[in-house]
Amino acid sequence: MQLIARNGSEYIRAYLETAESWTRVQGLSKSGKLLMCCCDHPAKATRSPRGLRHFAHMPGSACSVGSQESEAHLRLKIEALTVAHELGFDAIAEYDRGTIRPDVEVVQRGTKKNVAIEIQLSRQTGYTTNERTSARAAQNLDTVWFFGNKRDFDDAPKDQRHVYPVRLPSGDIEFQIDVLRKKLSAFLRGVIVFDDLSNLAKVPFTVIGYDFPCGGCGRDWYRTSYAGLYPNRIRGDLHPVAVPLASLGDPAEALKTLAERTGKATGRVAPGGMGLLCPHCGTAPEAEFITPEVALRAPARNISGHRDMRRFSGLKPGWWWRRNPVADEHWSDAEWAAVIEQGINAIKTERQRIAREKRLAEERRRMEAERAEAIRSATAAELSLLTEMLDPHLGAPGTQAWLDRANDILGEKTPRAVVQQHVWASHSLPPVAHSAATALAIRMLDGSERLTEEQCGLPKKNLKQLRKSRRQTTASPASSSSLKRAWEGLCRLMFG
Numbered sequence: 001m002q003l004i005a006r007n008g009s010e011y012i013r014a015y016l017e018t019a020e021s022w023t024r025v026q027g028l029s030k031s032g033k034l035l036m037c038c039c040d041h042p043a044k045a046t047r048s049p050r051g052l053r054h055f056a057h058m059p060g061s062a063c064s065v066g067s068q069e070s071e072a073h074l075r076l077k078i079e080a081l082t083v084a085h086e087l088g089f090d091a092i093a094e095y096d097r098g099t100i101r102p103d104v105e106v107v108q109r110g111t112k113k114n115v116a117i118e119i120q121l122s123r124q125t126g127y128t129t130n131e132r133t134s135a136r137a138a139q140n141l142d143t144v145w146f147f148g149n150k151r152d153f154d155d156a157p158k159d160q161r162h163v164y165p166v167r168l169p170s171g172d173i174e175f176q177i178d179v180l181r182k183k184l185s186a187f188l189r190g191v192i193v194f195d196d197l198s199n200l201a202k203v204p205f206t207v208i209g210y211d212f213p214c215g216g217c218g219r220d221w222y223r224t225s226y227a228g229l230y231p232n233r234i235r236g237d238l239h240p241v242a243v244p245l246a247s248l249g250d251p252a253e254a255l256k257t258l259a260e261r262t263g264k265a266t267g268r269v270a271p272g273g274m275g276l277l278c279p280h281c282g283t284a285p286e287a288e289f290i291t292p293e294v295a296l297r298a299p300a301r302n303i304s305g306h307r308d309m310r311r312f313s314g315l316k317p318g319w320w321w322r323r324n325p326v327a328d329e330h331w332s333d334a335e336w337a338a339v340i341e342q343g344i345n346a347i348k349t350e351r352q353r354i355a356r357e358k359r360l361a362e363e364r365r366r367m368e369a370e371r372a373e374a375i376r377s378a379t380a381a382e383l384s385l386l387t388e389m390l391d392p393h394l395g396a397p398g399t400q401a402w403l404d405r406a407n408d409i410l411g412e413k414t415p416r417a418v419v420q421q422h423v424w425a426s427h428s429l430p431p432v433a434h435s436a437a438t439a440l441a442i443r444m445l446d447g448s449e450r451l452t453e454e455q456c457g458l459p460k461k462n463l464k465q466l467r468k469s470r471r472q473t474t475a476s477p478a479s480s481s482s483l484k485r486a487w488e489g490l491c492r493l494m495f496g
């Protein structure tokens, strides 16, 4: 089955003939003037069982060109021609280029190379595909393959600009025609393009930060754990991603630039390069409470520069459906400020709790020190009294010997031990440093038990107020693994 035959120097294209003009072609065929383009053997103008006009070798030919081509092949070929023509391209079927004869050749505008479109329904090894593709490339043609066999498609290269393989679904020819139309049209319109990732070489990024009150010196500094990368502004199939600032190469340099531009006190890079410290006193901040998802919502009005994302992206060169860039979404200044305020309030509440515990521990240490001193001096006082009482009668050595000799009356203990035990017993401390009132206040603030009005000793109104205040200051998305997750997010860039 072929679509072109020749009458002298006139080329006749079966797919362009009408019902009337086909009668003339059949006349030429009967008179023996019509020749096959492949071998100049007389051509027969005929129709397939479904009525597709085409040419075949008259009986007696040994030429095998086109003999493998089924009606499905012919219909797909005509569909390829139709799609190209509809889009305004010059296209020709079975154009003989000497060593090759592409099913359809599409003439590209400008400097773009012409495209050979090949319908391959019968089996073809990967080796043959490469050979035939190379033969087309040698004639300055790119090749679009439509494979009817999955294995042939799997074997074909997917990472080369000059060859675009497409898999046709098996079975229903109407469905195959549909897929060919959709893919070829997208290819010719430039919607499916070869992506060499060069567009990811300059991805805009911004440094995300907020004013953070240092827990060490109390002064504010501009905490910038994340950078936001916005590949979505370049390609619609990629999402923005928040990454640890340190992963952008030289964080110290970025922070210096940021400080110069914003006038803010930016953080100091911690030894080892990961994490930031207070630039005033070097105190490490609490775990970052901003998650990567939240970071990307920061009002990003200042794009700080561009970064090459190719080595992070995990993408490989290949064919993709181009999607137009999409806008990233940000919160308003007020919404962002509210989130930051909530996080910082939670940190402040936690600092108060830690400070409270520290004060109580100090109080207990002080009491224990006082007690030890009291025991020491009381013991010394009583022993001194005993010595004063007995020395004049027993002499100093005698008194000391008595003090250290076990005594029946004292229950097999020495007088010195008995004095010590007595003093210890009379200086016992309460089991905790603080009173039950303080313990109750701690339970009320802790919030892990739901205490009643009576248990708290609070009017209902005040109890409600306490619960509300506690929620506001402790609810927090704090997560020490935020940065780790940011890093993982970067390593597996999500697709749209």
Ligand SMILES: [Zn+2]
Pocket: 036, 037, 038, 039, 040, 041, 057, 061, 063, 064, 065
């Ligand atoms: Zn032939």
Ligand SMILES: [Zn+2]
Pocket: 214, 215, 216, 217, 218, 219, 278, 279, 280, 281, 282, 283
């Ligand atoms: Zn500080």
